[in-house]
Amino acid sequence: MIALYSLLISVHVVSLLFCAGPLLVLALGATELPVPMAQRLTRVASLGLVGLLVTGAAALAMTGPAFIHTWWLRLSVLLFLLIGALTGRLRRLTRDPGSARRVRTLAGVTAAVLVIVVYLMEAKPF
């Protein structure tokens, strides 16, 4: 059971990489990226988010009441929804070739919110 839980959390963190990696590439280099590549990056980031949700929910199911009533988790889930909405907006923006600057800013903001969730999930401050 512990081995399965560790595997689940490992996949959770790998999903985080697949989400954060593309967002950072977009935040740092969107003005130089071709549109199809920017679109592919936002698609991969969305898949990373799906992975985070599925593995996070499975981890919660395995831990029962241990985390479900904590504020770090509630706030993280709210921020997760915000990240999902921002990534959806990013996907739409990348379809427009003239929006590279806005893509860059939005990807940076989304990555910053992701960093806050990483802190909440690691530190569990409240």
Ligand code: HEM
């Ligand atoms: C933006 C999305 C998310 C990010 C960046 C994120 C990040 C992380 C990180 C870095 C950890 C710590 C892994 C470790 O070192 O043990 C973690 C653990 C965890 N996450 Fe997430 N996560 C996200 C979304 C979610 C969601 C949506 C849920 C629940 C539906 C969730 C549930 C959990 C649980 C239960 C743990 C295990 C806590 C523990 O055993 O200490 N996560 N997450």
